[in-house]
Amino acid sequence: xxxxxxxxxxxxxTLSGSAIxxxxxxxxxxxxxxxxxKVTAPVVSVEAVLQANPEAIFGTIExxxxxxxxxxxxxxxxxxxxxxxxxxxxxLLYRAGPRMxxxxxxxxxxxxxxxxxxxx
Numbered sequence: 001x002x003x004x005x006x007x008x009x010x011x012x013x014t015l016s017g018s019a020i021x022x023x024x025x026x027x028x029x030x031x032x033x034x035x036x037x038k039v040t041a042p043v044v045s046v047e048a049v050l051q052a053n054p055e056a057i058f059g060t061i062e063x064x065x066x067x068x069x070x071x072x073x074x075x076x077x078x079x080x081x082x083x084x085x086x087x088x089x090x091x092l093l094y095r096a097g098p099r100m101x102x103x104x105x106x107x108x109x110x111x112x113x114x115x116x117x118x119x120x
Contacts, residue, residue: 004049024103056084071085
């Protein structure tokens with residue numbers, strides 16, 4: 001499952017494969033579309049995300065913090081077509097510690113939900 005993990009939307013930040021969140025993504029069977037970038041928290045363009053065409057997009061539930069709603073107009077993108085725009089609790093995945101287990105579990109559940117939305 002190829003996915004985009006959105007940290008912030010103005011500018012559009014994500015996380016590379018060296019970020020601890022990417023460990024959780026890999027554990028859940030996901031593939032971070034920007035894992036190969038050298039910077040841990042790179043700025044990316046909307047166009048780069050559209051070109052990568054992820055199956056799912058993850059942001060956070062906190063108000064005005066990395067809203068995944070900005071992707072809704074892009075109806076040709078796989079994540080939008082399959083209704084795979086998800087929000088997670090930011091503090092559960094951003095800090096290494098015991099609560100990261102709960103965050104990873106939530107992430108895995110959402111990735112599995114996205115798999116169920118695949119069109120055959």
